[in-house]
Amino acid sequence: MGTGSSINLDTSDDHAGGQLYVSLKMESYGPKGDLVPHVFGSAPLVGSWDPSKALPMERESSSMWQLSFVASPNHDTLDFKFLLKSKDTNELCIVEEGPNRQFMGGTLQGVTRLALFRLTTDEVLEYRVCIKADRVSPFDLAASWRAYQENLEPSTVRGIPDVSINALPEDSENGMSSSLDLDLEQYVVPTPSTPVVYAANLTENPRSLKHIKESTKGDVGVSNDPQTTIKEREIATKAHGMVESKSVGTFSPLEKENSEEGVFVDRGVGSSRLVKSASATNLPASEAKNSMPAAAGAVAAAAVADQMLGPKEDMHLAIVLVGLPARGKTFTAAKLTRYLRWLGHDTKHFNVGKYRRLKLGANQSADFFRGDNPEGMEARNEVAALAMDDMIAWMQEGGQVGIFDATNSTSERRNMLMKMAEGKCKIIFLETICTDPQIIERNIRLKIQQSPDYAEEPDFEAGYQDFKRRLDNYEKMYEPVNEGSYIKMIDMASGQGGQIQVNNLGGYLPGRIVFFLVNTHLTPRPILLTRHGESRDNVRGRIGGDTVLSEKGEVYAKKLSNFVEKRLKNERAASIWTSTLQRTILTANQIGGFPKIQWRALDEINAGVCDGMTYEEIKKNMPDEYESRKKDKLRYRYPRGESYLDVIQRLEPVIIELERQRAPVVVVSHQAVLRALYAYFADRPLKEIPHIEMPLHTIIEIQMGVTGVQEKRYKLMD
Numbered sequence: 001m002g003t004g005s006s007i008n009l010d011t012s013d014d015h016a017g018g019q020l021y022v023s024l025k026m027e028s029y030g031p032k033g034d035l036v037p038h039v040f041g042s043a044p045l046v047g048s049w050d051p052s053k054a055l056p057m058e059r060e061s062s063s064m065w066q067l068s069f070v071a072s073p074n075h076d077t078l079d080f081k082f083l084l085k086s087k088d089t090n091e092l093c094i095v096e097e098g099p100n101r102q103f104m105g106g107t108l109q110g111v112t113r114l115a116l117f118r119l120t121t122d123e124v125l126e127y128r129v130c131i132k133a134d135r136v137s138p139f140d141l142a143a144s145w146r147a148y149q150e151n152l153e154p155s156t157v158r159g160i161p162d163v164s165i166n167a168l169p170e171d172s173e174n175g176m177s178s179s180l181d182l183d184l185e186q187y188v189v190p191t192p193s194t195p196v197v198y199a200a201n202l203t204e205n206p207r208s209l210k211h212i213k214e215s216t217k218g219d220v221g222v223s224n225d226p227q228t229t230i231k232e233r234e235i236a237t238k239a240h241g242m243v244e245s246k247s248v249g250t251f252s253p254l255e256k257e258n259s260e261e262g263v264f265v266d267r268g269v270g271s272s273r274l275v276k277s278a279s280a281t282n283l284p285a286s287e288a289k290n291s292m293p294a295a296a297g298a299v300a301a302a303a304v305a306d307q308m309l310g311p312k313e314d315m316h317l318a319i320v321l322v323g324l325p326a327r328g329k330t331f332t333a334a335k336l337t338r339y340l341r342w343l344g345h346d347t348k349h350f351n352v353g354k355y356r357r358l359k360l361g362a363n364q365s366a367d368f369f370r371g372d373n374p375e376g377m378e379a380r381n382e383v384a385a386l387a388m389d390d391m392i393a394w395m396q397e398g399g400q401v402g403i404f405d406a407t408n409s410t411s412e413r414r415n416m417l418m419k420m421a422e423g424k425c426k427i428i429f430l431e432t433i434c435t436d437p438q439i440i441e442r443n444i445r446l447k448i449q450q451s452p453d454y455a456e457e458p459d460f461e462a463g464y465q466d467f468k469r470r471l472d473n474y475e476k477m478y479e480p481v482n483e484g485s486y487i488k489m490i491d492m493a494s495g496q497g498g499q500i501q502v503n504n505l506g507g508y509l510p511g512r513i514v515f516f517l518v519n520t521h522l523t524p525r526p527i528l529l530t531r532h533g534e535s536r537d538n539v540r541g542r543i544g545g546d547t548v549l550s551e552k553g554e555v556y557a558k559k560l561s562n563f564v565e566k567r568l569k570n571e572r573a574a575s576i577w578t579s580t581l582q583r584t585i586l587t588a589n590q591i592g593g594f595p596k597i598q599w600r601a602l603d604e605i606n607a608g609v610c611d612g613m614t615y616e617e618i619k620k621n622m623p624d625e626y627e628s629r630k631k632d633k634l635r636y637r638y639p640r641g642e643s644y645l646d647v648i649q650r651l652e653p654v655i656i657e658l659e660r661q662r663a664p665v666v667v668v669s670h671q672a673v674l675r676a677l678y679a680y681f682a683d684r685p686l687k688e689i690p691h692i693e694m695p696l697h698t699i700i701e702i703q704m705g706v707t708g709v710q711e712k713r714y715k716l717m718d
């Protein structure tokens with residue numbers, strides 16, 4: 001990167017986006033107590049001559065220390081000096097002897113190769129230093145940062161093993177280890193997310209009904225009241241000779257439709273639209289077109305390969321569910337939709353049951369589903385075709401993955417769908433098979449409680465008998481999948497492992513889908529998400545860094561340990577995950593009895609050259625960067641750092657592992673990382689992620705289980 005030791009920087013020269021990349025090295029420095037070489041100087045970026053804001057150098061090898069930063073080229077002079085001081089205090093600061101070092105118009109003045117530090121009148125330490133300055137483009141900077149990161153050494157936290165376990169404190173039995181009250185319920189605070197809703201209610205509405213909605217908005221009794229419950233909104237209303245659900249056309253925040261306006265990243269399922277990474281150019285998303293995928297690494301490589309090599313219909317993928325009623329099809333479809341959207345794939349869930357209810361009414365009895373009822377069969381095929389038409393139309397407008405959720409339990413029906421999809425999208429059947437009578441029984445009971453089909457049936461037993469008859473009707477006609485590309489999930493909900501069979505499957509996304517499905521299960525368990533206790537940098541308003549906890553943060557660490565011991569006291573196994581940064585490790589330090597695991601993937605968003613600055617300083621010294629981030633916080637990538645999209649990509653293995661775990665997990669991490677993780681569980685659209693509130697000293701409990709995801713929050717202190 002770059003060319004020589006110093007180049008002339010002519011500020012009138014308009015090389016678009018050029019910045020001054022300064023690289024400093026100090027040779028042969030061996031640790032002197034806790035003194036670490038730092039740099040400070042005249043610009044705010046290097047601390048405005050305030051030693052407490054000096055930039056610490058990092059150890060590059062056993063005796064070589066280095067620091068690099070990017071300065072705006074449009075300053076006349078930049079004075080600086082080396083100094084030795086401890087990272088956390090300013091008690092002892094030894095500033096190098098001699099005049100200031102200076103960049104003038106981007107050129108280093110003089111070539112003083114030695115830095116002299118006077119310890120006492122007699123004792124002087126002498127180190128060789130090397131200073132380079134290059135003018136480089138932000139693209140080169142981002143590329144070099146990625147290359148650098150790939151070669152980074154593991155854990156940045158010294159002296160603490162990556163996996164550790166400490167014993168329970170002696171007095172944990174009687175709860176005396178901190179001031180936290182035994183009754184955890186008193187710490188519960190309201191959650192911002194919506195209550196658990198039957199997944200089918202959140203699926204797509206028929207396009208034909210959307211049209212009607214426009215012309216009948218006023219008279220279908222649509223509620224705009226966010227307090228209105230889903231069930232109320234699902235109550236069918238006769239409108240224009242058709243049964244329409246009040247859920248159509250609501251503008252309540254509960255409606256899924258609103259969130260679908262969210263940003264999707266082209267990660268090549270692929271679609272023909274390849275979007276240039278706005279983070280690289282800082283262009284608004286709308287202007288970033290037709291060049292390269294937004295994602296990096298393997299995802300981008302797969303996208304490009306699929307675009308170039310795959311047949312046209314492979315650009316869109318239809319996952320067509322197959323299975324008897326109450327086999328977890330809608331549940332699985334909703335979960336897969338959530339996962340793919342979180343990864344950035346434009347995905348929609350089409351539930352034929354919802355189409356049926358909206359077109360034909362919610363109260364069809366079991367006879368409607370008989371194989372020898374020609375009217376029923378025709379009506380069911382009609383709504384299935386309508387949903388399939390809508391899905392294909394949406395794909396032709398650029399949609400990537402359509403999840404088509406119905407029983408699709410005969411080969412005749414599946415043939416119809418395959419014909420409709422010919423030349424338009426690739427179909428993969430996803431069959432859910434369950435042979436465990438107890439699970440089927442539990443599922444049936446859940447369906448009577450949750451499905452809008454029985455919302456109007458006050459008698460549970462009558463609903464139960466009707467559903468059993470419906471099931472009999474389907475069983476008579478059922479033909480397992482044996483055609484095309486398919487994935488069969490067999491007894492995956494049994495807790496005994498089950499089986500996944502795969503036939504005629506290839507490509508990046510189908511591979512990811514199988515991997516995801518293999519790892520998901522229904523075992524109930526909590527996942528506790530929390531930020532670290534307040535850090536010293538949090539107090540100073542500095543982003544990133546690797547400081548220890550403030551006093552308040554230390555109190556939280558105690559309270560958290562007490563909380564976890566109480567909350568998980570009946571659990572035989574659980575694990576505590578932290579990042580590799582001190583503030584999370586110290587926060588989890590006192591939790592006893594469970595193994596602790598450090599994940600590099602849980603490290604905070606890398607603020608690159610802005611690491612250690614306050615938002616005010618960024619605004620003042622790097623106004624363009626500040627503005628770009630404000631405009632598109634999701635895609636904005638800090639120079640030599642990361643964007644939220646980068647963070648999401650590196651968190652995918654964490655999500656898979658959280659899905660796979662059967663025991664509780666406590667995740668102690670950081671603001672940006674937890675926003676991204678939380679968005680997955682709470683099904684929040686990508687564009688919202690950087691703005692999700694993630695308060696300190698609060699635990700978000702995600703309960704995973706047979707009814708999906710539920711959330712509870714505990715605020716332990718301010």
Ligand SMILES: Nc1ncnc2c1ncn2[C@@H]1O[C@H](COP(=O)(O)OP(=O)(O)O)[C@@H](O)[C@H]1O
Nearest residue numbers: 325326327328329330331432434443492493706
């Ligand atoms: N792979 C599976 N096998 C069996 N049951 C499952 C599976 N996945 C989820 N379930 C359970 O099945 C219940 C009913 O699922 P649902 O998706 O409404 O069924 P379907 O759409 O097949 O009628 C869910 O609440 C969930 O607890």
Ligand SMILES: O=P(O)(O)OC[C@H]1O[C@@](CO)(OP(=O)(O)O)[C@@H](O)[C@@H]1O
Nearest residue numbers: 531538542543544604607670671672
């Ligand atoms: O994306 P924004 O809103 O800047 O939030 C992320 C920032 O939150 C901080 C605190 O300001 O995280 P944390 O203290 O949780 O590690 C910064 O380190 C990080 O850069």
